[in-house]
Amino acid sequence: MGWLSNRALGISLVVLLVTSSLLAVVLGYLGLVVYSALMTGTPIVGILLDMTVPYLPVVAVLLVLVVLSGIWFGWSLLQRASIPKNDRLASVAGRAEREVPLLGALGLSESLSPPEPTPEERAERTLAELKRQYVDGEIDEREFERRVDRLVSNDSLEEARAARERRAVLEGESGRT
Structure with a gap:
């Protein structure tokens, strides 16, 4: 196994925490601006349009990163989980891999099949x-x-x-x- 695959769980957790924290900060800032606009009686539409243009790409990128890092973290966690290995689960996973070729890249049938006896x-x-x-x-x-x-x-x-x-x-x- 490579260096990255050995540390995938920790790295994915750090990336997930950092990106979700940044997203929360950006959304919190936008919320604070909207709240202050509402409290001062300023027309909110103009302020939102002025703020949406520069922050929308940042929010979109952070949202994508949060989703991808969440998926990566979940997958890393599942790989480390103690999943029972038996021939039935391996055959079901093999059938699913034959039906959906994209699942073949995950290698579920190999990871679910029991080891060969010595x-x-x-x-x-x-x-x-x-x-x-x-x-x-x-x-x-x-x-x-x-x-x-x-x-x-x-x-x-x-x-x-x-x-x-x-x-x-x-x-x-x-x-x-």
Whole structure:
């Protein structure tokens, strides 16, 4: 992640506070001028027209900045929120992204999908399923032992393959230097 994305929540909050404060000051000043015109009996239309011309662009820019920074702050807050991750939410988000291509840029389906289990987690789940099948009587002791042996040998093969790949990478790096 980049520097900006790591600090997006704080930056967006500061921008939101600054722009909304400036907008409040400008609108407060305009309100004060209108109030003073009303209290002195001065025709308000002339004063408003004189003030609207220079301040209308400032108000418009500040209003746009407040809205955009509010959206940015809300999005940054949602990204940091602890949203449950499961396949159903990811499939709904994927369907919405297919229907509305603009949503695809947000990457909701990836952020809602659960992480892939590690090989150790997969092996633990498989072993737990084998134990359940053995306890429930779905498989006999011989079949249980055969499947556990196969599971252990697959883990050994994966470990050997990973060690071989590590050695190849290290040898490739030492060959370059």
